[in-house]
Amino acid sequence: MLPDSARALKAELSQRLAEVPPGAVVARGSVDGSGWSGVALGLAPVAPGQVHLAVRLLARADAEVVLRGLGAAALAEVDVRVIGPVRPLTAPPPTGDDDRWSPARLQQRSRPLRPGISIGHPDVTAGTLGGFVRAPGRPGLLALSNDHVLAASDAAQVGDAVLQPGRADRGTPADRVGTLTAFQPFSPTGASLVDAAVAALDDGVQADPGDYPGGPLAPRVSDALDVDPDELVERVGRTTGHTRGRISAVEVDGVGVQYETAVFTFDDQVEIEGLTGGFSDGGDSGSVIWRSRDRVPVGLLFAGSSTGGSAGGGVTFANPLATVLSTLGVAWPES
Structure with a gap:
């Protein structure tokens, strides 16, 4: 139809x-x-x-x-x-491997900071640093991830520390790289649109915003997703490294996500499934998702299920990245 x-x-x-x-x-x-x-x-x-x-x-x-x-x-x-229960994808234990985009490398301490590595609030296990954005009138880059990764699912305060690697990957206060700057609280009654937060980098902490598999992403964000059954996407994250998938549904309303304290419902979400098995796993929350055909960033991964994918595994849900940026009042870097 x-x-x-x-x-x-x-x-x-x-x-x-x-x-x-x-x-x-x-x-x-x-x-x-x-x-x-x-x-x-x-x-x-x-x-x-x-x-x-x-x-x-x-x-x-x-x-x-x-x-x-x-x-x-x-x-x-x-x-x-x-698809069964949908949960935020916080971290399981570390794994081992030596490739640059392997989970083992992404779970290590990394300086300069780069997309895909382990990050988190001190009270959170670990998630993924999705990328870097800028706030109008504010110098420097901000690290982008989820509310449940950087702001402990609304339990944190602006100014709290952010660690890299996250606590599940043996991060300690000595691994502080910045402070929580802004997050969008979940709606306790109606539907939320994003699970997103940003952190300002501490003085002296360097970042390489273009260090994605295959090179920098496009200097623009898609405002709308085309209805195309062959829309292939990619991401890099703390637990499963660099994966590829396809958009299996858009404009998904009523996605109920089981957080530790409650189920929060999300509208206008993007559903992705892996090409073989799952597209993501626990700890990949915060990954930025981009289109394969033009490397335009389109989504911010935040939750998933263990079943329902047509190629096996579960499905992944992402906030449209344009909605994330407008909600937080930040912009994708133009270069």
Whole structure:
């Protein structure tokens, strides 16, 4: 179906979910009593200018509630997947390898700082330094990652230390590289749009913002993602190194992410799946995602599931990078 038709159907089903009585949807409130429906809806590209409605579920039984009453023609254009719980991708234990983009290298102390390496608030295990941005009127670069990586999921204060490597990779106060400058708190009631934060680098801490696999990224950020089934993307992160995948859904609303304290819901997200297996794993949160065809950065990785990917493994969710930058009031470096 055409994207606008899919958006209309998505709006219709979203309204239906909002009106479902408590208990009618199997997954509702099953994680923490938040009332999240356990259903996310988006657009899955299938051909140039053509999409299916993406339906992502915690439990297969919820498909009947969501899709009840749809005609055969509409059901033929629905992409239903059970992805299970979605969680922020904080770090498991370190691994070993010697390649420059290997997890072992990315988990080490790295000076100058470069994209893909381990980073985190002292109270967080570790995540990934996604890249570097600039704030208008402020000299120097800011390190970009997630709220749950640099700001401990809203528990931190501006001015708190940021470590490289993160605590899970044996980072200590002696590994401080900067201070938390800004983050976007999660919405406790409505949907959030980003899980994002930035940190100012301490005096004397150097950074190489263009040191990505294959060289610097493009000096611009995509404002919108084309509905293209062959849109390949890449990222580099602390746990799985340099990986490739494809965008499997866009404009995904109702993504419920299980943080330590609660489930927070996110709208207008990007879903990515790996070409073989998963696209990311715990500790890759904060990775910047770029398009393979033109190296334009498009997303900030923040969460994922363990199932639901068509090539095995789970699916990954990312905030549109343009939304991240506008929300935090920062800009992607032009050079």
